[in-house]
Amino acid sequence: MTKNTYRLDTILRLRKIAKNRKHARQKVGAAPGTIYETPGASETNIRCWSYHSGGAEPTDITGIKQVEDLKRNQADGSLLWVDVQGLASIELIQSVGQLFGLHSLVIEDVINVGQKPKAEVHDDDYIVVIMREPCGGPPFDSEQVGIVFGPNFVLTFQERHADIFDPVRKRLVEGSRNMTEIGAPYLGYCLIDAVIDGYFPILEGYGELTETLEQLVLEKAEPGLIADIHVLKRELLEMRRAVWAQREALNVLLRDETTLVPEALKVYLRDCADHSFQLLDMVEVCREVSQGLVELYMSSISNRMSDIMKVLTVISTIFIPMSFFAGLYGMNFDTSSPYNLPELKWKFGYFYCLGLMATSAVLMLFYFKRKGLIGQGS
Amino acid sequence: MTKNTYRLDTILRLRKIAKNRKHARQKVGAAPGTIYETPGASETNIRCWSYHSGGAEPTDITGIKQVEDLKRNQADGSLLWVDVQGLASIELIQSVGQLFGLHSLVIEDVINVGQKPKAEVHDDDYIVVIMREPCGGPPFDSEQVGIVFGPNFVLTFQERHADIFDPVRKRLVEGSRNMTEIGAPYLGYCLIDAVIDGYFPILEGYGELTETLEQLVLEKAEPGLIADIHVLKRELLEMRRAVWAQREALNVLLRDETTLVPEALKVYLRDCADHSFQLLDMVEVCREVSQGLVELYMSSISNRMSDIMKVLTVISTIFIPMSFFAGLYGMNFDTSSPYNLPELKWKFGYFYCLGLMATSAVLMLFYFKRKGLIGQGS
Amino acid sequence: MTKNTYRLDTILRLRKIAKNRKHARQKVGAAPGTIYETPGASETNIRCWSYHSGGAEPTDITGIKQVEDLKRNQADGSLLWVDVQGLASIELIQSVGQLFGLHSLVIEDVINVGQKPKAEVHDDDYIVVIMREPCGGPPFDSEQVGIVFGPNFVLTFQERHADIFDPVRKRLVEGSRNMTEIGAPYLGYCLIDAVIDGYFPILEGYGELTETLEQLVLEKAEPGLIADIHVLKRELLEMRRAVWAQREALNVLLRDETTLVPEALKVYLRDCADHSFQLLDMVEVCREVSQGLVELYMSSISNRMSDIMKVLTVISTIFIPMSFFAGLYGMNFDTSSPYNLPELKWKFGYFYCLGLMATSAVLMLFYFKRKGLIGQGS
């Protein structure tokens, strides 16, 4: 059933694109756990936060040695957050991961951006949550963030230098009861919650965009609008994938029996899952409405075309019979024969002819009126 | 795959909207349980109802102190309903919540409107049900209502001063056997049932709206109708979300093993769940029919355009050949040559020419008749 | 996102409808179990059938007293069928229900028509099955029937005086082995089966209707057909809801462990469930085909419009150049200058002109032929 194929120029065009493409996925067939450099990755900055009941102080890290020291000197009941921003220094990140005992596939996942959001529970050792953090929109922009938390440490790996965790950092400095009592898992939850909450203003923006496009379509269906609707639908699709996968990840955490998610934390995670469900709902509504926009646009074009045809039809059908009469009495039959165009010789022939024309025009107008083609604001 | 993006003017328009927007979601990154004020919330009125076997008397509340007194003096087997309308006084509501031992996330949920309907069972302590109460429609208007019930108390938090609970209040004053025997959970059920029942007249209204739009489309597919259908579809979508989530909430209550939902109550809740299922069914039918309306509208426009074209075609193709003959015999060839326009010199040339015209017109009419383009009411 | 709303005249029209509407759902907020009168309900007729191994004799009932007597005097192993037709006498029906110990919500369900089909097993006491009995179609007409059966009694509540149970009554009079051995549940099954079987001829009718509409659309896509297709789709949707819910109800009976559905009966119920599944299948096929009819209709309109345009284009483009030549040689340039319209003075100027016209017409025809616009039956 696959005899028909692409047209030649489509294939030629594709070949040209393929030749210019930088070979992004060199990984095919590579050993599992292989890490490939992301072209244009942001420079890596690491900052560590040591939290005790009183609050947290940050330390800027310049080498893996410093992290090792902090880890070795960590007090009981305290909590260490290694906050990595930018993924350019692969080796540094790898050594951080190895320091906290992460599996090589996990280190691969947090460094190789473009992962699907997911949560993996590695028994009671640590939990990995991969998320897509919204950076802005519309147009939608997002980056990958990997959150790893164990009994007394949290590691985060952000693709770029985004500020979505700033409110969490501020609360960390101030200290909070939950942070002290539940510890690292609670910080992990706060970070997850910050990412989820970050989608709300973005989705409100998409709600406004949908409404704006709706008004534009209703005002005047410009040809360019359908392209905008198309982009909107594609972005909503992308967002839906991210939000859906994040909801699944939260469900994995809620269902698992690990000691890393104590009962006291589950109340908060459930709230967070509710929010991600609400996000999914908002995305779905936007998607359905944007699908309706396509219909609206199509009917708008049809209406416009119908209006154009109406103008043509009304003008043409009124003037065509009138022109015919003008042509009729413009014929050159020899009027010496009394049977040839006798009207031309009538005294009021001209008025008779104008009368004919007016009659035909009035008849057409009357017909159009009755058919509803003209009048009453249509 | 995300190279194509929105057109410049769409983005500029959006920026302008974003600038004017009041920052509705200041909550991003806030600590869990944070409550933000709703702009334009209704003033808070609290009325308490103490119910014993005989009936209930209402007390209007002006401060939290009064509620505390009522709670302290509550007789065994009696039931206290704190009926909160309007969510402007956040602190007052928070203190009511704390008085009855609600979790901070629950208080957040009942105050922060715009939640998805849900039910949460907090063991045998209390059950929270968040619902969307219909206020009118079409156009659809709804408000959030939070219903919390424990062993001997019921709290309700309504966004505005709606009267959907009035019949329940009346029955409460009169007293009822179930209310005495089952107690607070039965009152909770009655309130839930009142909200669910409130959707029926609204959905009948939507049934009528759908039918009205159907008749309008069949009568004459005005350009404005598609916008109405679009709004209808969006409102039905919104209603479906609310009704669906409420059905899920009822299922949560029915499946849970809590002592707050005794077997005697489950019969009633099951009846209520049946009603919510029926609502969902009604919404789905409306949705399918309204989708059919789009098709109806589209075919209606096509039919209208086809009619317009038919008029143009019939008139044009009848008169164009006739006009040609008129033009032909209007030519100025030198008739001194016997080969030039000999017809002009015929005695009955004019009639011959009229005959030609009539023949061509009749031929065209005959052709249209045979093709079904004219006649028989089409 | 709900700024756009309905146009003013749509809302005004709706208000007018709402004003004229009789308030059908007065029940909002009423106590559970409240029964409201159906406007225009059929008069209530009750007939009782006492069945023993030999057969059954009917007794027409005029008061509840008679039913009580029959119930009191019922022999062991015998079976009493209270056959209620018409739901006007609410009190009489309520007292029948109470006599057999039905829950008030069950009595509400059998009297208040417009319920969704369902089955409820009340332990080993009785089973309630609400169904929609087909009365005819297309156009589809149905009524509610409630079937309640316990260990030794069957109650049926039909909305109107339909004759769908007549074959069952006849078999009851004649007696049957299964009826004697299995008893009331077998009679219950026979009644359910009769309702399910009643859908087959109706659905065959819809199959024929679909086919008829298909032929009509292929013959000539009249504007009215799309309205018929729309009604067809809506009725199939309605039927699907009823059939789907009935299949679910049968599954409830098959899965339940009650002694009222013995193993010997399950074989029959499974057969019945197979039939209801087959019905669902038939409805789904009709629905898919009717959706295809919309596409067929749309393409039919497009084809017709395309044909109309073709006629206009062919006639116009043939005559427009010819008319131009006629107009050209109808100009009044002063032929005393040898450069002005020398053709007019040629001996065969007229033939030359006719030749020009013929050439242009032939060229256009040739072009249309090559483009496939004319000829070969298209």
Add this chain to the structure above:
Amino acid sequence: MTKNTYRLDTILRLRKIAKNRKHARQKVGAAPGTIYETPGASETNIRCWSYHSGGAEPTDITGIKQVEDLKRNQADGSLLWVDVQGLASIELIQSVGQLFGLHSLVIEDVINVGQKPKAEVHDDDYIVVIMREPCGGPPFDSEQVGIVFGPNFVLTFQERHADIFDPVRKRLVEGSRNMTEIGAPYLGYCLIDAVIDGYFPILEGYGELTETLEQLVLEKAEPGLIADIHVLKRELLEMRRAVWAQREALNVLLRDETTLVPEALKVYLRDCADHSFQLLDMVEVCREVSQGLVELYMSSISNRMSDIMKVLTVISTIFIPMSFFAGLYGMNFDTSSPYNLPELKWKFGYFYCLGLMATSAVLMLFYFKRKGLIGQGS
């Protein structure tokens, strides 16, 4: 919501069909197990095959007595296949069924054609599999076949005299190890497998049909093609139902714990289920592609119409201004006034006029070229 109904002539047309219809489903309300004659059923031929380790010999049966003898004299470990073709002799078939102890509902199922494919396990006594056997296509033709197998017998009931079981008969005559070891269930499997395999060439035919229609649509969207696509979609829908139900039937056999499906057979049945899954996949692909054909067809019509309009527009807009100039200089203003049509008196007035015409034509052509309406193969 059901006020709108069918148009009068649609209803009249339906009534006429209903009157002429032979009452196919007389069964409504009949006792369960009732068998109705299929109009035009094929004459019944029965052939019995007695299989022992060596092979099988067929016996043509003329009366039920012969089958009884064969059954009575059946050797241990041997296997009896009663191969029934044609369902006209209902009584004969019924007595065969009773001889092997089939339930009356099972006998009804194998005789009443038009059943949905299914499998029923009657404990360890026998298994009934109802299938739709493909007879040819496109256009799709199928018949019902009922396969019943017990510990040492197999019964098959074919609607007509199809040859789909011929290869199995041949292998039976030759004998096979599995047939001897597993016995009747293996023969049952072979027959089921033959039916499933019979769909592959049919579906390849549909793949070719889809491709053919695709090429035809791309070549030239003739009006008749949409009707073909519509029939294709309906047949694929029908096939999907059959294949889906057969896959479900196989799953029932695989999941059941009956001794009639030993572990050694399950390997083969699983292979068979894989094939039926593959069939479903092929049908689904055909269905999706055929849905794409509708879109292809619609866009093809739109393109054709657009081409027609382009021809009309180009020819009209080139000649209309030219004709205007011809008309202008054909006016009869009194040229004695120097202000009236002075061009007519110019020496090169005609050439000037021709120049005007040429200029306007060239401008229009240039405009069309720039707009992409003409040239470059479009």
Add this chain to the structure above:
Amino acid sequence: MTKNTYRLDTILRLRKIAKNRKHARQKVGAAPGTIYETPGASETNIRCWSYHSGGAEPTDITGIKQVEDLKRNQADGSLLWVDVQGLASIELIQSVGQLFGLHSLVIEDVINVGQKPKAEVHDDDYIVVIMREPCGGPPFDSEQVGIVFGPNFVLTFQERHADIFDPVRKRLVEGSRNMTEIGAPYLGYCLIDAVIDGYFPILEGYGELTETLEQLVLEKAEPGLIADIHVLKRELLEMRRAVWAQREALNVLLRDETTLVPEALKVYLRDCADHSFQLLDMVEVCREVSQGLVELYMSSISNRMSDIMKVLTVISTIFIPMSFFAGLYGMNFDTSSPYNLPELKWKFGYFYCLGLMATSAVLMLFYFKRKGLIGQGS
């Protein structure tokens, strides 16, 4: 409901195709396990790899004897990979399969190409994984590969001589810890992973193709583009089937309790399953976007037609009234009557007439401007 059928010429065309077809599926009714030759299968090359902790050396095989020797002499803890490329020598492959104890149905599956991807666990003996290995695209090209692995052997059967396993062969020569510790199952996983990873560059190519088509549609909706979109959709459908089935196969491996998939391997298989899920996601996004392309294309055609009509309407409606005036004053009424065409005798009659024409043209242009039909880049 199946009265309508295909048109005669469609059926004739199909018959012709059917006659020319080589009978590909001779298998109908054949005994299970029958292998049919694939026409044009690639020549069979076998290479064996013996792996011990140090690394692997390849041996090119010319006969089954060599494989037997290698198997017999296999050291404990070592691993034998029989790498079969090309499926022409059925007997050789069969004897390899029998040597390792494969079931005849399994041998059938690996040789008969065109299987649906699947995984079958044969207890602790061996696992069969059938996959579709991508060879290139767009246009999509793939071949079947069968991977069988037991405790200490791996067999692969590739349809053609593809190089997708080359990186694995290289790593095998170099040796790896996992390969030594986990053994044959790890090699099996590496091969599966290589196939899955092979889809990523292909799907990136499809992403680019989708984008390219999108740009082409937005630039100019050429008639050929819809055929390309149609092919794209069909290929994505095909790819989705393969990817979906492969994901299911991986789930089968993950869920099974066999000792052939130890816990240490499951971490890797889960990573692999994540990748296949991501692939599915990418395919689905492409599919949704390509469906959006159809809408984009349709609206593009409509817009173009609307533009064409606009040109026709504007030109026609401006010139038609002007031509009418020209015709009016071209009439030949006898101007000796003062009532006949007095304008012809006016001194400035010509200018008056030109004025009339200009006025009508300006009025039309003004009307179009107000209606938005001309100007502002539309």
